[in-house]
Amino acid sequence: MQKKWLLSLVLVLTLSILAACGSGSSAGGDGGEEVTWKLNHIRPADTRTDKSANEFVTNVLDETEGRVNIEIYDNSQLGDYQLVQESVSTGEIEMQLATLGTNVDPSLQVAIAPYLVTNWEEAKQLYNSEDGMLNNYLSEQLEKQNIKLLAVYPQYFGSVFLAKEALDPKNPNVSKDMKIRVPAMKSFEEFGKGIGFVVTPLPASEMFTSLQTGVVDGVLGGGTELYYNQLSELGEYILPINTHFEAHYLTVNKDKFESLNGEDQEAILNVAKEFETAAFAQAEEEQNKYNELIEEEGVEVIELTDEEVKVFADKVRKDVWPIIESEYGEIFDDVKKELGI
Structure with a gap:
């Protein structure tokens, strides 16, 4: 009789352990681990x-x-x-x-x-x-x-950081006679050229030194937050033309x-x-906030209206997009349809 009772107890304990293991087997599951x-x-x-x-x-x-x-x-x-x-x-x-x-x-x-x-x-x-x-x-x-x-x-939206005044900065159809750093990407190289700059592809790690030594006169590819934190002591102007969405x-x-x-x-x-x-x-x-902060550091933010930003966008979409769209494949055609362009 005692043996039967012990056997039943062992069976109950075994089933309880198996049930407990099964209930916690699914990570994040109902009542799981x-x-x-x-x-x-x-x-x-x-x-x-x-x-x-x-x-x-x-x-x-x-x-x-x-x-x-x-x-x-x-x-x-x-x-x-x-x-x-x-x-x-x-x-x-x-x-x-x-x-x-x-x-x-x-x-x-x-x-x-x-x-x-x-x-x-x-x-x-x-x-x-x-x-x-x-x-x-x-x-x-x-x-x-x-x-x-x-x-x-x-x-942020991208902006252009300039160490000196550009010629007619709000006009993308005028040569600025300035050399600016751009990321080593065809899209940014063609973009910089398309809005009137001479471009020099450089990694982000070389922005400060290239500006400090006069290798370039400005930077494209970042936003005002980046420029404020890393470059503000070297600059004179911010051109907030919403270059790209980051x-x-x-x-x-x-x-x-x-x-x-x-x-x-x-x-x-x-x-x-x-x-x-x-x-x-x-x-x-x-x-x-960063536009205000960088102005406190003595860097002028050149204000543009939505219409003035659109002039840049229209020129880039017309002149630069045909050169760079092959970089992205079919998705770029879909984007243009979505935008009605």
């Missing part, structure tokens, strides 16, 4: 990007009731964003908030093509995660790398995301949507 992910971003601690990332992480933890914990690594602690994107693809690192890496898919460079959009409202329409035509394309291409695009995080992208390994239960996936998507909506408002305010 918690997951901890790594998120790399490329801005220093306490910047707007870092604060937004921390708020995103806090909201995800709250909305998933503690099941999805995300650890932030700021200022590219996990490595160069191109390499980290490859690690997100394999799942070695789960998430990143950064510029899109284009080593695997060069067509992603279309995101920073000159004058796809000229103002914040146009940017929201083309890049938003809900129905933005360009965002849909980026999402589809990233999925081929096993990466899910959660949200776009706008940074954004970072919040991405996650697709397999890791889909391993979560539906409730947690939906929670993360909702938090990401709020993250993106807030970022658009913040970015516009931030751009205005």
Whole structure:
């Protein structure tokens, strides 16, 4: 009798253990085990990007009731964003908030093509995660790398930084008789030439020295925030002609995301949507803030109306786009149709 009782007890305990193991087998599932992910971003601690990332992480933890914990690594602690994107693809690192890496898919460079959009409202329409035509394309291409695009995080519209006064700076049809640094990309080289400058392709790491030594008279390819933080002591003017739309992208390994239960996936998507909506408002305010800050450093911001910016955009779309559109493939034709061009 005692043996039968012991056998029954062992059987009950065994079944209980198996049931417990089965209930926790799905990471992030209903009542399942918690997951901890790594998120790399490329801005220093306490910047707007870092604060937004921390708020995103806090909201995800709250909305998933503690099941999805995300650890932030700021200022590219996990490595160069191109390499980290490859690690997100394999799942070695789960998430990143950064510029899109284009080593695997060069067509992603279309995101920073000159004058796809000229103002914040146009940017929201083309890049938003809900129905933005360009965002849909980026999402589809990233999925081929096993990466899910959660949200776009706008940074700024590009401007031109000048160390001396340009000839008729608001007129893109006049030669400026100035040499400016541009990124080593055909799109920016042709863009700089198309609006009247002599261009010198240089990496970002050489901007300060080339300006300081007079190798170039200005810089194209960044925004006023960058110029304020790195170059303001060397400049005289900012030409805010909205050269291109610069954004970072919040991405996650697709397999890791889909391993979560539906409730947690939906929670993360909702938090990401709020993250993106807030970022658009913040970015516009931030751009205005840096225009004011750089003026306090003695750099004049040359004010342009929307119509004056449009003159630059029209010229670039007419003269430069035909030269560079082959860099992006068929997507550029789709973008032109979307824009009615």
